[in-house]
Amino acid sequence: MAWPSFISWRQGAGVMGATLRTAPLAADGSYDLDALLELVGPATKMVVVVSPNNPTGAAVGAAALERFIDALPDHVLPVLDEAYFEYLPAGSHDGVALMRSGRRLAVTRTFSKAFGLAGLRVGYMVAPPELVRMLGAVRNAFDVNAVAQAAAVASLSQSDELLPPRMAEIASERHMVSSGLRALGLEPMPSTANFVLVPVGSADRAEALNQALLRRGIIVRPAGPFGAPDAIRITIGLAQENAEMLVAMAGALGEVGALPGAR
Ligand SMILES: *Cc1c(COP(=O)(O)O)cnc(C)c1O
Secondary structure, eight states, rough: OOOOOHHHHHHHHTTTEEEEEEEBBBBTSSSSSSHHHHOOOOTTOEEEEESSTTTTTOOOOOOHHHHHHSSSSSTTTTEEEEEEEGOOOOTTOOOOHHHTTTOEEEEEESSSSTTTGGOOOOOEEEHHHHHHHHHHHHSSSSOOOOHHHHHHHHHHHHHHHHHHHHHHHHHHHHHHHHHHHHHHHOOOOSSSEEEEEEEESHHHHHHHHHHHHHHTOOOOOOOOOTTOOOOOEEEEEHHHHHHHHHHHHHHHHHHHHHHHHHH
């Protein structure tokens, strides 16, 4: 996988006693697929691509992803983590469509993000039948409860109506938040997801800003556990919440001082 990225994949490798190799990200925060391909060797079993990436928010290009999957040797399983798939603009990658085109990969998605069901713990994988069978043998029995299943089915059945306005609102609020942060002298990374990553110069500043924001009632996420200790990740909320966050950020920056490391 690449790093900084989603920590669960890293933890999963640790739990399985696997050797984890990490590639750097591209400058925009998306997975650098050429760098990832270079890490693949004869003992590589699985390659994870998180796109849009968490905590940075940028996605890989659809054509680049196709080329990457086609270039992988047969003994390597590509896993495409599309937790933020619903936020992608038209023309972006679609792992399930890639599978339909005959490519061998596993695609994971979740109801935790665009559908807002994180507390119900429900998501899904689309993968070749032999892999689904193998996972069926080792996963916990009854691991998606009946309420979560009902909510997931209801979400899917209404996704054509629910998602487009919601995704458009997130995109416009994300632009608002990003330009508000830039006006404060910060430089948020480009994002297609429901958050922006903001490098703030150092791990100490990230923690100081986090504390100053907490005192103002705003919860952001220091990105250290995701491999970006000098940054905070800000989730896009409702318009009113985003406006309050920007006011709090101005105060927090005043308290923490100018940012020598800010780019
Ligand atoms: C949130 C997220 C997931 C899955 O989250 P669950 O709540 O466990 O379904 C997977 N990958 C990434 C990159 C995520 O951000």
